[in-house]
Amino acid sequence: MLTFKGRSREEIYAWIKRTLRSYKYRSRPRLEKGVLRQYMLKMTGISNSQLTRLITQFCRIGHVLVRPYQRHSFPTKYTREDQLLLAELDNNNERLSGKATVAIFKREYNLFGRSEYQRLSEISVAHLYRLRQGSFYRNHTLTIEKTKPSSCKYGERRRPDPQGKPGLIRVDTVHQGGLNGEKGMYHINTIDEVTQWEVIGCVEKISEHYLVPVLKHLMTQYPFTIHGFHSDNGSEHVNKKVVKLLS
Numbered sequence: 001m002l003t004f005k006g007r008s009r010e011e012i013y014a015w016i017k018r019t020l021r022s023y024k025y026r027s028r029p030r031l032e033k034g035v036l037r038q039y040m041l042k043m044t045g046i047s048n049s050q051l052t053r054l055i056t057q058f059c060r061i062g063h064v065l066v067r068p069y070q071r072h073s074f075p076t077k078y079t080r081e082d083q084l085l086l087a088e089l090d091n092n093n094e095r096l097s098g099k100a101t102v103a104i105f106k107r108e109y110n111l112f113g114r115s116e117y118q119r120l121s122e123i124s125v126a127h128l129y130r131l132r133q134g135s136f137y138r139n140h141t142l143t144i145e146k147t148k149p150s151s152c153k154y155g156e157r158r159r160p161d162p163q164g165k166p167g168l169i170r171v172d173t174v175h176q177g178g179l180n181g182e183k184g185m186y187h188i189n190t191i192d193e194v195t196q197w198e199v200i201g202c203v204e205k206i207s208e209h210y211l212v213p214v215l216k217h218l219m220t221q222y223p224f225t226i227h228g229f230h231s232d233n234g235s236e237h238v239n240k241k242v243v244k245l246l247s
Contacts, residue, residue: 010066012044015136016054022032022129026059051125082120083131087140095141150178167227168193169219190218193230208241218244 023036038201041051054064089101096104102125108114109121123131131137162168169190176184186206191198199218203210219226229246 005055006105006157012046013054013064015039015067016040016044017058020055020058020064025055043056076129078119078123078127080136081116083134084139084140085116086128086131087137091142098128101128162193162228164194165227166192166194166224169222169226169229171229188214188218192222195224211240212241215242218223 006051008140019040025033026119028036037055041048044051058064061110086101088143089104090096093101098162102123105117105120105123109117154206170193172189174187178184185202188201188203188211189198190200201214201218201220203214
């Protein structure tokens, strides 16, 4: 199967105009127009919709014009010099947070009067992070590190490892169900991972107001020091008041 393709858009448009004129396209019957369209599609390799636009233009003004492509673009506010200033600041300060970096820009311009920071002194934190994602900025930075999560042992989703020593307590909340439309009590079951020493308590509700005093009472009944507290993802056990109690 043979295919054809023009070397340039100017060459294709000029050939289509010559073909339409030489065959007197506008005066041809519909059947012949269809054959002529298939011929031009085969020879040029352009799409059917594009050829339709060119034929419509020829029928209206008698020419097939090459219109220069104009891409819509938003005005650039922050120049490459601004991105270089940002990269230099991040290299010298180990890439501070966006809010701290914006504060430095404002101080450099408003307090020290450095005119090169005028545009950057008005930048938002969100736009600052967009500049940091650009290829030009990345090519001028020494290191790019993601935000490191803070280390916190509370709420850590990991199976406890007692290593044969007592003191790691598992805790779970079980609802006994309701009766005649009334909710029943909640059982707080605590058990040591190694010795299987178990202490059970009951609460009316699982809010901090009811739960914290019961947990405090349950932990005093263990005959050894408690080193860990392992629960599921229930918010009744993972909150500030329970953390303060464990601390």
